[in-house]
Amino acid sequence: MFRFKHEQTIVNVGGVKFGGQPGELPTVLCGTIFYQGHRIVQDDALGVFDRLAAELLVSRQAELSEETGNPAILHLYARTIEAAERYLAFADDAWDGPLIIDSADPSVRSASAQLVSEIGYADKSIYNSISVATGEAEAQAIRDSEMDSAIILAYNPANSSVDGSLQVLETGGSVKEKGLISLANDAGLVNLLIDPGIVPLGSGAGSALRFSVVVKARLGLPTGSGIHNAVSAWPWLRSADKATKWCCDAAASALQLGAAGDFLLYGPIESAKFIFPAAAMADIMIAEAVRDLEIEPALEHPLNRLV
Amino acid sequence: MTKECSNSLRGHDDFWPPVCGDYVVGDPEAKVAVVTLASRLRAEGAAISGPCKTENLGVEKIVANTISNCNIRFLIICGVESKGHLPGDTLLALHRNGIDEQGRIIGSKGAIPFIQNLPPEAVRRFQEQVELIDCIGLEDEDEIALQIERYNRLAEPYPGEPFLVVKRKAAREEIWAGEGDLILGAETAMDTAAWLVFAEEN
Numbered sequence: 001m002f003r004f005k006h007e008q009t010i011v012n013v014g015g016v017k018f019g020g021q022p023g024e025l026p027t028v029l030c031g032t033i034f035y036q037g038h039r040i041v042q043d044d045a046l047g048v049f050d051r052l053a054a055e056l057l058v059s060r061q062a063e064l065s066e067e068t069g070n071p072a073i074l075h076l077y078a079r080t081i082e083a084a085e086r087y088l089a090f091a092d093d094a095w096d097g098p099l100i101i102d103s104a105d106p107s108v109r110s111a112s113a114q115l116v117s118e119i120g121y122a123d124k125s126i127y128n129s130i131s132v133a134t135g136e137a138e139a140q141a142i143r144d145s146e147m148d149s150a151i152i153l154a155y156n157p158a159n160s161s162v163d164g165s166l167q168v169l170e171t172g173g174s175v176k177e178k179g180l181i182s183l184a185n186d187a188g189l190v191n192l193l194i195d196p197g198i199v200p201l202g203s204g205a206g207s208a209l210r211f212s213v214v215v216k217a218r219l220g221l222p223t224g225s226g227i228h229n230a231v232s233a234w235p236w237l238r239s240a241d242k243a244t245k246w247c248c249d250a251a252a253s254a255l256q257l258g259a260a261g262d263f264l265l266y267g268p269i270e271s272a273k274f275i276f277p278a279a280a281m282a283d284i285m286i287a288e289a290v291r292d293l294e295i296e297p298a299l300e301h302p303l304n305r306l307v
Numbered sequence: 308m309t310k311e312c313s314n315s316l317r318g319h320d321d322f323w324p325p326v327c328g329d330y331v332v333g334d335p336e337a338k339v340a341v342v343t344l345a346s347r348l349r350a351e352g353a354a355i356s357g358p359c360k361t362e363n364l365g366v367e368k369i370v371a372n373t374i375s376n377c378n379i380r381f382l383i384i385c386g387v388e389s390k391g392h393l394p395g396d397t398l399l400a401l402h403r404n405g406i407d408e409q410g411r412i413i414g415s416k417g418a419i420p421f422i423q424n425l426p427p428e429a430v431r432r433f434q435e436q437v438e439l440i441d442c443i444g445l446e447d448e449d450e451i452a453l454q455i456e457r458y459n460r461l462a463e464p465y466p467g468e469p470f471l472v473v474k475r476k477a478a479r480e481e482i483w484a485g486e487g488d489l490i491l492g493a494e495t496a497m498d499t500a501a502w503l504v505f506a507e508e509n
Contacts, residue, residue, distance in 0.1 A: 002497070003490040036390065079390060104391020104418070133418040157363050157421030158410050174409050175421070202327060203364050210502060217488045217499035235329040293492045 001289040002213065002260055006220040011191040013149045014098035014124025016071040018193055018262045019222035023287040023295045026302055027257055027279050028224070030073040030100055031061050031269030034087050038268070047083030051090065057269045058094045064276035065097075069300040070283065072272075073126070075100040075265065081111040088115060100151070100265075102128040110141030122146035129153040129195065130184045132168060132175050142187040150189040151265075152180050154211070155197030160204050162211045165196050166218070181219075193263060194221050198229040205230035209259035216260050224263030227252045232267070246271070250278035257282040280306055318377035318464045325471060326371045330357030339381045339458045340373050340437075341451065344395050346386030349448050352455040354379050360389040362397040362417030367424050369398065374432045374470040380462035385442040385451055393417040395443040402439050405430055429472050436465040 002022050010019045018028050033054060034041055040053040058074060065072035074095045078084035084103070091099055099121065101112040109127065116125040122145060131153035142150075156164035158175050167173030169180050176183070184192055194215050196208040205227070212223040231237065231248045253264055253275055266275040280302035287297040297303045319335055333353050341350035342359045350356035355372060359365040373379045388395045397415040404413035406427065412420040422430060440458065445451060487496025487507060497504045 001491070003492065005488045005490060106391075106418075131419065155419065157419045157423055160423060175411070199364060213489065214499045217497075233329075235327070238329070290492075293490070 001258065001286055002216075003290060003293045003295060004216050004220070004260075006217055008216065008220045009222065011149070011193060011222050013126055013191055016073065016098050017298075018224075020262070021290070021295050022260050023283075023290040023297060024301075025262070025298050026068075026070045026283050026300060027261065028071045028073060028263040029061075029065070029272070029275060029279055030075045030263060030265045031057075031272050031275075032075040032077055032102075032265070032267055033057060033269045034083070035077045035268060036079070036104075044079045044083060047078065047080070047086030049086075049090075054090060055094050057272075061269055061272045061276075062095070062097075064272050067305075068276050068280040069302045069305045070276055070279055071097070073098050073100055073263075074269075075102060075128070077102045078108055078112065079103065079105070081108050081115075084108060084112045084115060088112075088119065088121070092119070092121075098124040098126060100126045100128045106133070106135070106138045110138050113142050113145035113147050117146040123148070125149065126151060126191075126193065127189065130180050130187070130189065131155060131197075132157065132172075132180070134180075134183065139183060139187045142189065145188075148189055149191035149193075150184055150187075151193045151195050152184055153195050153197050154180065154215075155199075160199060160207070162207055162214055165207075165211050166214065169194065169215075169219070192221055194219070194223045195225050195265070196223070198225050198227055200233040201230050209255060212256065212259045212261050222262040224261045224265065225256055226265035226267065227256045228265075228267035228271070246274050250274050253278050254282040257286065319375060319469050320471070323376050323469070324355060324372035325375050326368045328357065328365075328368045328372070330355050330372070335376060336378050337455075337459055338378055338462045338464075339383060339455045340369075340379045341383045341385065341455065342369055342395075342398070343386035344384065344443065345389040346446055348386055348446060348451060350383075350455060351448075351452045352459060353383075358386065359394045359398075360392060362392045362394045362412070362415060362420045363423065365394050366397055366401060366412075366420075367422055370401075370422075370425055370429060370433045371472045373437050374429060375472070377436070377465040377467060377469055380437060380465060381440055381458040382437050383440045383442055383451065383454055383458070385445040385454075387446065388443055391418050393420075395441075399439060399441060401430065402434055402437070405434065425472055429470060432470045436470075 040050040042048045127150035129151040154165040156168040196211040287303040337354035341353040341356035397417040397420045400415035410422045489497040
């Protein structure tokens with residue numbers, strides 16, 4: 001529902017475009033597979049999983065993407081490099097689009113960057129993520145790889161306000177010698193997607209929404225978040241039934257889109273069935289809201305497909 | 308910012324625990340708190356128990372909720388460590404080494420180990436009041452219950468007032484609008500630095 005004065009960077013990763021003015025491009029939706037506790041994973045150290053179940057999940061996300069016009073990304077989470085190898089081999093067979101490579105372990109992320117480079121996937125892979133925790137060894141591993149796209153996690157542990165997150169991006173604030181954008185550029189990353197990092201409700205989850213608008217206004221870079229984490233970390237909701245949780249997930253996602261979000265790390269890939277319709281609806285509303293502000297929705301936008 | 312309460316006899320005030328989170332409150336007079344890290348485990352006999360998956364906000368909540376109850380003298384750290392974040396390792400590091408000027412927990416191997424919402428005195432109080440029992444990896448609920456029973460018998464309440472952590476509210480500043488950098492149409496703009504929407508003057 002906004003139009004930014006600052007020129008908006010459009011990032012293209014493997015043919016999927018992120019960014020632009022709100023209402024211009026459909027929101028990119030990224031579903032996670034093989035996440036911690038995923039039922040289809042039998043051994044998360046070795047990367048043993050139920051292949052048929054994984055194929056069904058991936059193909060369902062692809063179908064919903066095709067139907068709505070919202071581009072999809074497959075977000076691969078791996079605990080070990082052995083698991084990452086197996087998951088990437090699976091993605092090579094079952095998925096045509098871009099990937100996010102992710103792990104809680106920096107050595108696994110670094111090794112995955114090398115791996116996608118070796119198998120020719122670097123130009124359609126997104127590194128998740130560059131953050132204040134990124135050390136020189138990890139930066140060097142990315143520099144040595146062929147990757148050029150990353151999510152920048154703008155969480156500032158010393159100051160979680162919007163200003164604090166901006167400081168982390170631009171100067172490093174009090175926790176990093178230089179800003180994360182410079183750090184990413186020095187590591188050879190040019191396609192940058194900004195994620196404020198979502199903290200629990202009550203700890204400031206909502207500031208991510210204002211941060212998204214501010215980043216686009218000041219820097220013109222694509223923004224988005226894993227806002228579903230605020231929902232899943234909400235103790236009050238834990239005893240609620242599944243439908244209630246899904247409603248909250250969908251509402252949180254729509255809020256992120258209404259706050260100028262360009263992409264959504266929507267969490268478990270099983271959520272695709274309700275996130276894609278919710279995001280498509282929000283995209284249509286936003287496109288209609290700015291229709292008389294000279295912003296044309298892209299041909300593949302849900303506005304041109306679903307209504 | 309801290310304030311004292313007048314509940315030294317009971318060791319805690321009526322609103323303990325002060326910080327909300329994913330935990331179960333047992334007997335507030337018990338001497339043991341239990342953090343089960345990434346596992347979900349029963350901890351019978353504990354004053355408070357629950358998981359902790361993050362090395363910053365999660366650790367802060369544990370500190371705030373333990374030092375606000377003088378009865379709690381032991382914190383049993385059990386369950387499976389949360390990968391990458393390492394809140395168990397971070398709690399041990401915080402207790403052993405404290406924090407530096409930036410709030411970074413010295414010696415933690417966690418990804419982003421910072422204390423942001425607690426004053427340094429709260430960390431010192433945590434170090435003084437509570438002894439950590441390192442049982443990281445333990446998921447046997449019977450064994451955990453035995454540990455709780457054992458440590459519940461071992462200590463007296465901390466001799467002092469409960470330490471309540473109250474987050475400082477920033478003073479409201481007068482808002483000045485600069486140039487609108489976000490256009491809403493119909494001659495309405497927004498200055499995102501001040502987060503102020505205004506009608507543009509002709």
